[in-house]
Amino acid sequence: MPVERLERRALRLVQSEAAPLYLFALAADEVDLVADVARISRDQAGKLIGYQRPEKRSHVRQILEYLDSGDVLFPNGLILALPDTVRFKSSRGPTTTDGLATAGTLTIPLSASSDGPRPAWIVDGQQRSRALAQTKNTRLPIPVAGFVADTLELQRDQFLRVNTVSPLPVNLVTELLPEIVAAPSSRLSARRLPSALVDMLNRDPESPFHNLIKRASADPVERKHLVVTDNSLVEALKESIESPSGVLFPYRNIAAGTTDTEGIRRVLLIYWTAVRETFPDAWGLPPAKSRLMGGVGIRAMGRLMDRVMAHVDLSSQDALVQAKNELSRIAPLCHWTQGTWPELRLSWNELQNMPRHISALSNLLVRSYLSARTGSR
Incomplete structure (x- = not known):
């Protein structure tokens, strides 16, 4: 019969009244009973769920080999997000607290069935937790720090903060940022x-x-058909938003803390649709077949956007046509899928997503565009 609750001796630290922190221990085979991993994914409506990166099997295997090796010292604990249904009862006596921590008993409710949902989520230590679930050393005591967090937003916030020492994948951090209240x-x-x-x-x-x-x-199967790295596009938009000369800069009211997101959306849809229609043969291909879709192309065309869209009347119904006319000024010199960029002395497939190439291509496109506009007057 499954145990309905787990009781452990614990220390209670109050760093924040909103999220009490508990220090306690779990046996290796109890971790899987108490906590689960919130994998990052999206539901059918496209809403972001979870926050953890995919499991690294080689890392798990290395940890497991160590756990099963004999004499083990395993001070690397887990950080758990606990439900607000946990209960803490302080011990009696004058030595219960030293002013920093209070000793007592922590009670964690468990699922009524062995395959039911776990009450807690792993914020840090998912690879360790997978190894602990498989180790032969089942009663090895594991140090745990648990904080009460009944919202996914708080869990994500803490997940980003505790992982700043060991850097998370950039795209994972990038996708989580809009979902938390305050960036770390x-x-x-x-x-x-x-x-x-x-x-x-x-x-x-x-x-x-x-x-x-x-x-x-993104689903692993779907990733095979995805061609644009989100980090390259994020960096391109970030430059335009932050630079006073960027076309997206005026859409932010820094003093009021507001952003005209609909205005930004219109700029982006018009410009990048114009890019797609100007270079239809290069659009939607993987970077290995089209440098337009790689980081070097996205970043360079992002910088060109600031110049091009300054000459497009966004209130006009033919704004897209205007943007395409502007891009036509540089279209003949672009070699995204074949040929050579004579000015750069590089074949199309020699362009790489590196600062030197991004800068060189950006300068070429902007300089050529401005020259063409000046010459057409």
Whole structure:
């Protein structure tokens, strides 16, 4: 008969009244009873669920080999997000607390069935938890730090913060940022709006990037058909939003803390649709076959956007036609899928997603565009 609850001696630390922190121990075979992993993915409506990256089997195997090796010292604990149904009862006596921590008993409710949902989520230590679930050393005591978090937003927030020492994959951080209340740092905060815009571009049926962007939550099978790395597009949008000369910069009211997202959406859909229609043979292909869809192409065309869209009347019904006319000024010199860029002295497939090539291609496109506009007057 399954155990209905688990009781453990614990220390209670109050760092935040909103989220009590408990330090306690679990046996290796109890971790799987108490906690589960919230894998990052999206539901049928496209809403982001979870926050954990995919399991690294080689890492799990290495940990498991160590756990089964004999004398084990395993100080690397787990961080769990506990449900608000946990209960803590402090011990009696004058030595219960030292002013920093209070000793007592923590009670964690468990599922009524062995295959039921786990009450807690693993915020840090998912690879360790998988190894612990398989080890022969089933009663090995494992240190655990658990905080009460009944919302997914708080769990995601803590997940990003505790993983700043061991960097998370950039695309995982990028996709999670719009889903949390406050970014862990000013650097990450600056990526929240661009990341949300990239999500919009990927999900909006009117977007030329619809279902083309690789995101951490993408299904492994679907990833084979995705061609644009989200980080490249995030960086391109971030530059335009932050630079005073960027076409997206005026859409943010920094003093009021507001953003005209519909205005930004219109700019992006018009420009990138014009790019797609200007280079139809290069659009939608994997970067190995089209450098337009690779990081070097996305970043360079993102910088050209700031120049091109400054000459497009967005209120006009023929704004798309205007954008295509502007892009036609540089179309003949572009070699996304074959040939050579004479000015760069590089074959099309020698262009790489590196700062030197991004800068060189950006400068070429912008310089050529401005020269063509000046010459046409």
